[in-house]
Structures are given as structure tokens and as C-alpha cells.
Amino acid sequence: MKKNDIIQNSNSLMKISIIIITIMVCGVIFAPLICKFDPYTVDLTKRLLSPGTDGHVFGTDGFGRDLFARIIYGGRVSIGLSVCVVMVNAVLGLIIGSTAAYVGGATDEIVMRIVDVLMSFPSIILTLFIIGVLGPSINNMFFALIVLGWIGYARMARSLVLSLKEQSFITAARGIGCNDARIIFLHVIPNVMPMIITFAALHIGSTILAISSLSFLGLGVQPPTAEWGATLSEAKQYLSLYPHMIIFPGIAIALSMFSFNMLGDGLRDFADPHLKKTIKT
Amino acid sequence: MRLIESQDLKVHFDSPAGRVKAVDGVNFHIDEGEKLVFIGETGSGKTVLGMTIMKLLPTNVFYSGQLIYKDKELITASEKEMQEIRGKNIAIIMQNPLSSLNPCLSIKEHLVQVLIKHKQMNKKEAQAEAERILIRTGIPENLLNYYTHQLSGGLRQRAMIALGIACDSEILIADEPTKGLDVTVQMQIVNLIKRITDETKKAMFIITHDLGVAAALGDRIAIMYCGRILEIGTAEEVFGSPEHPYTIGLINAHPSRGLHPIEGFGASLIDIPEGCVFSPRCQYADELCMRVEPPDKVLSETHKVRCYYASSK
Numbered sequence: 263m264k265k266n267d268i269i270q271n272s273n274s275l276m277k278i279s280i281i282i283i284t285i286m287v288c289g290v291i292f293a294p295l296i297c298k299f300d301p302y303t304v305d306l307t308k309r310l311l312s313p314g315t316d317g318h319v320f321g322t323d324g325f326g327r328d329l330f331a332r333i334i335y336g337g338r339v340s341i342g343l344s345v346c347v348v349m350v351n352a353v354l355g356l357i358i359g360s361t362a363a364y365v366g367g368a369t370d371e372i373v374m375r376i377v378d379v380l381m382s383f384p385s386i387i388l389t390l391f392i393i394g395v396l397g398p399s400i401n402n403m404f405f406a407l408i409v410l411g412w413i414g415y416a417r418m419a420r421s422l423v424l425s426l427k428e429q430s431f432i433t434a435a436r437g438i439g440c441n442d443a444r445i446i447f448l449h450v451i452p453n454v455m456p457m458i459i460t461f462a463a464l465h466i467g468s469t470i471l472a473i474s475s476l477s478f479l480g481l482g483v484q485p486p487t488a489e490w491g492a493t494l495s496e497a498k499q500y501l502s503l504y505p506h507m508i509i510f511p512g513i514a515i516a517l518s519m520f521s522f523n524m525l526g527d528g529l530r531d532f533a534d535p536h537l538k539k540t541i542k543t
Numbered sequence: 544m545r546l547i548e549s550q551d552l553k554v555h556f557d558s559p560a561g562r563v564k565a566v567d568g569v570n571f572h573i574d575e576g577e578k579l580v581f582i583g584e585t586g587s588g589k590t591v592l593g594m595t596i597m598k599l600l601p602t603n604v605f606y607s608g609q610l611i612y613k614d615k616e617l618i619t620a621s622e623k624e625m626q627e628i629r630g631k632n633i634a635i636i637m638q639n640p641l642s643s644l645n646p647c648l649s650i651k652e653h654l655v656q657v658l659i660k661h662k663q664m665n666k667k668e669a670q671a672e673a674e675r676i677l678i679r680t681g682i683p684e685n686l687l688n689y690y691t692h693q694l695s696g697g698l699r700q701r702a703m704i705a706l707g708i709a710c711d712s713e714i715l716i717a718d719e720p721t722k723g724l725d726v727t728v729q730m731q732i733v734n735l736i737k738r739i740t741d742e743t744k745k746a747m748f749i750i751t752h753d754l755g756v757a758a759a760l761g762d763r764i765a766i767m768y769c770g771r772i773l774e775i776g777t778a779e780e781v782f783g784s785p786e787h788p789y790t791i792g793l794i795n796a797h798p799s800r801g802l803h804p805i806e807g808f809g810a811s812l813i814d815i816p817e818g819c820v821f822s823p824r825c826q827y828a829d830e831l832c833m834r835v836e837p838p839d840k841v842l843s844e845t846h847k848v849r850c851y852y853a854s855s856k
């Protein structure tokens with residue numbers, strides 16, 4: 263009974279998070295229809311308006327640009343970029359990790375030692391180093407996030423495939439005459455995907471945060487491009503007098519992280535085939 | 544017609560603890576439509592023997608001797624040749640159905656995949672055929688799309704049997720088909736296997752440690768111990784007039800005969816006893832038994848016993 267309650271609960275949290283994510287994604291896609299103002303039009307006569315005045319729902323920033331429009335357009339960069347980063351990482355990690363595990367031997371050793379070497383770097387320092395060398399820009403940040411991002415997926419895919427490889431249903435599949443390709447696509451990947459997808463959903467949240475922090479530090483998205491972290495960074499000089507400028511992008515980051523984390527948690531329950539039935543009832 | 548014949552078949556593994564001689568010099572044959580049952584304690588090499596026929600053993604294995612399927616030598620067959628044989632000519636019902644079925648596929652989907660692969664059916668035909676086979680093994684029609692974890696042990700075993708018979712293979716290997724089932728379900732499964740093999744005249748290679756199952760299913764019985772066949776013969780010969788002390792011990796250990804256990808433990812497959820492998824536990828063993836391994840004593844055309852004193856006790 264108690265277990266059921268927990269599942270029911272997490273399920274409703276997941277529903278909320280799916281609703282929030284849907285709204286965000288729709289808002290980001292249909293941004294030009296939603297926003298009355300252009301996020302890049304500077305109007306110095308309307309600087310630092312508080313929320314609600316003159317049709318600016320979230321007010322304006324130090325250059326008189328509409329904050330609501332900047333957050334919506336900023337979401338395009340934050341959410342879009344992090345989804346891309348996660349997708350590239352997941353596919354890369356899945357391919358590298360599962361190949362290493364399936365082939366085994368020297369290939370496995372080499373790949374895993376590379377992973378170990380990359381793991382031993384503190385991720386933030388390596389990211390800062392790459393951006394520092396290549397120069398701050400969206401492309402370089404994208405690259406820096408991929409250099410370290412695939413490692414987690416590769417390790418995860420490898421360990422999953424290694425344990426799957428020894429399962430007797432894989433032997434049974436060979437016993438009915440399956441070849442390697444068939445075993446990988448029919449028996450291995452479907453059993454690995456739920457965990458990878460769950461991990462990816464959780465990873466989107468942290469990637470949004472990473473992109474925002476790098477942009478906040480001036481290492482990622484460059485002004486005047488609208489992005490949540492960059493918007494926060496621009497707002498920090500008005501912190502004491504016009505706190506609305508920092509509150510709204512902050513809420514956007516927190517809300518998106520919360521929803522993706524909750525989505526990941528919910529997916530984890532679904533990913534476990536033994537819980538499937540309990541969730542349905 | 545002779546389907547499978549083995550000559551001095553040996554299957555060894557390399558392990559850190561030493562060479563594991565799981566199967567050590569086994570001779571047997573299976574004819575068309577015949578059911579051969581292998582009985583033995585845990586660790587006597589029965590399962591390894593079954594997996595050897597399918598060549599499904601890990602990579603640290605060493606084969607020697609002969610294992611011939613029709614005209615084909617299986618020991619030297621390549622993985623690609625084996626892929627053609629597996630499922631189509633020789634099928635296996637693996638032990639432990641829960642872990643031998645993919646948790647991501649429904650039981651019907653398992654069968655559909657086999658049928659598409661081996662019978663070149665399209666998806667629709669395969670689905671109809673899969674339903675027919677599953678219903679034939681006694682799975683209720685409304686459970687066909689269930690996943691393994693949603694089914695009971697008996698139903699899982701039925702699904703495994705359905706997979707085994709899906710391709711009308713000539714030989715079906717059943718590795719402990721009644722393991723972990725309660726007695727009433729065991730009986731149902733035994734009857735199911737009996738019915739299906741009677742209908743299809745399939746040859747079977749059954750591995751079990753349940754004498755009741757062996758007596759109900761087997762045409763011929765082989766008693767395995769320590770990677771060797773100690774006694775082989777028809778069911779009447781082995782159960783009616785057992786000659787090897789180990790066979791007699793096994794029969795006396797059955798609850799209906801008073802549950803008298805055989806003293807001692809099964810020998811380690813790494814450190815095999817000198818002389819007759821059963822001599823350390825045998826009450827009749829003498830100095831000769833401890834020193835030299837006895838040859839197979841032929842008692843009749845079908846009945847062979849590996850004991851010096853067979854038919855003299």
C-alpha cells in the first residue's frame with residue numbers, strides 16, 4: 263500500500279513536470295506568436311520598468327528590452343542547446359560504451375582507460391580550459407560539454423551491456439539461432455534504452471544549469487543573445503534596486519531543472535519493467 | 544535414423560582453480576523419435592552436455608572427441624554454421640525460464656521473432672502461427688501479450704516449450720523442464736511434453752534430476768556422474784534392474800523408496816577421483832575400483848554399465 267502511494271505520488275509529480283515541459287517547449291517554439299515585443303529592440307526611454315507596466319509582463323532590463331521576450335527567446339537557446347548536447351552525448355556514449363562491452367578485449371581496455379583519464383579531470387576545470395583555449399562562443403561551449411558529457415553514458419552502457427551479455431536470455435537467443443546483429447538490436451538495445459533515456463532526462467536538467475552558469479560567467483552565449491544565464495549576468499548590476507530582472511530568469515532555470523529532474527525520476531519508475539504493472543493499477 | 548552420435552566426447556574448461564572436466568569421455572546416441580533422459584546430481588555435467596550439442600558454452604571451453612549430427616561434425620562447425628542449425632534443427636528449452644526470456648518482449652513477440660527468422664514468414668503469418676503454438680502449449684488466449692514477469696512459473700515454462708517447438712526441430716533439448724515448479728504443475732508440464740513429442744515424433748534430449756520425470760518421459764535413461772555416463776539403458780533396464788551402485792543409490796534415495804541418501808558428496812570436477820569415479824562413495828568398492836577405472840560392461844544390446852561387478856551383485 264505504502265509503495266503504491268509513493269508511486270502514485272511520483273507519478274503525479276511527473277504529470278506536472280510533463281505539463282510544465284510541454285508549456286515551455288511550446289512557448290519556445292511559438293515564441294514569435296507569444297511575444298508582443300522583440301527581445302533585441304533597445305528602447306532607452308523604457309529602461310528598468312517594473313513588471314506589468316506598459317504591457318511588459320516581466321518589465322524591462324537596463325536597455326529597455328522586454329524581459330518576457332528575452333526569457334522566452336532565451337529558452338530557445340537554453341532548452342534547445344541542452345537537448346542537442348544530451349542527444350549527441352547519449353548516442354555517442356551508447357555507441358562507444360556498448361561496442362566496448364560487446365567486443366571486449368583490447369578495444370574495451372583502451373576505451374575504458376580513455377574514459378578513466380577524462381574522468382580524472384574535474385569537469386568544470388576542463389570545460390573552462392577548453393573554452394579558454396578556443397574562446398567563448400556557443401559552438402565552443404557545445405564542444406566542451408560533449409568532450410566530457412559522453413563519458414557517463416559510455417560507462418553506463420558498458421556496464422549494462424556487460425551484465426546483459428551474461429544473461430541467459432541472450433544465450434537462449436543464440437540458442438534459437440540469432441546472429442550478433444539481431445541480438446544487439448532486438449535483445450540488448452531495448453534492455454539498455456530505458457536506463458539511458460532516464461539518465462538523459464536527468465542530464466538535460468544539469469546541462470541547462472551548466473549552460474546557464476557558463477553563460478553567466480561570460481564563457482558561453484555572448485551578449486546580446488538572449489539566454490537565461492546571460493540575462494542573469496546582465497541583471498546582477500541592478501540586483502538591489504530592480505530584483506525582478508534576476509528573479510524571472512532564475513525562476514525559468516529552476517522550473518526547467520525541476521521539471522526535467524522530476525521527469526527523469528518518473529521515467530526511472532517506468533523503466534523498471536517490474537514496476538510497470540503497479541503503476542498502471 | 545541416427546540423429547546424434549557422440550564418441551569419447553570431452554568438454555573441459557580452463558579456470559583459475561584448474562582444468563574443469565565437466566564432460567569426460569561420453570558416448571551416446573539419439574535415434575529419430577527417441578527420448579533420451581540424462582539423470583545426475585548437480586554438477587555432474589548434464590547441462591554442459593546439453594549446451595555442447597548447441598555449442599553455447601563460454602569461450603574458455605575445450606572440446607575433443609566426436610559429436611555428429613546426421614553427417615555433420617558439430618565440434619568443428621563454425622559459429623555461422625551453428626546459427627543455421629540452432630533453433631531450426633536442434634532447439635533447446637533452457638532451464639530457468641524467467642531469466643531465459645527477454646523482459647522487454649512479450650511471450651508472443653518472442654515466438655514471432657523466431658518464426659520470422661527461421662520460417663521466413665511475414666509478420667502477420669508469424670503472429671497467427673505464434674498464437675496457435677502458444678495456445679497449443681496451454682497458455683490462455685488472453686495472456687499471449689503478457690511479459691514474462693507477469694506470468695506464473697508454469698506459464699513461463701509453457702512459453703519456453705512453445706519456443707522450443709516453434710520451428711519443428713528434429714531434436715529438442717530440455718534442460719530441467721520441471722525445475723522450480725510444484726508437483727501438480729510438474730505433472731502438467733511432463734504431460735504437455737509427452738503429448739507434443741508424441742504428436743510430432745520429435746527426438747528429445749532431456750536433462751533432469753527427477754527420477755519421476757525421467758520414468759514418465761524417457762525411452763532410454765543415462766545416469767551421469769562426474770562427467771561420465773555410469774549406466775545407460777532402456778527405462779525398463781535402468782529402473783527395473785539397475786546394476787550400477789550409483790543408480791541403485793539414486794533409486795533408493797527416492798522418497799517412495801524410503802529416502803535413503805547416498806553417503807558423501809559429488810566429486811569435484813577439477814579433482815577427479817582415481818579409479819572408478821564413484822568408488823569413494825561406493826559401499827562395494829575394493830582395491831581394484833580405487834586404482835583403475837572400469838570399462839563399460841555390456842549387459843545387453845542397449846544396457847551398458849561402467850562397473851566391474853555389474854550383474855554379479
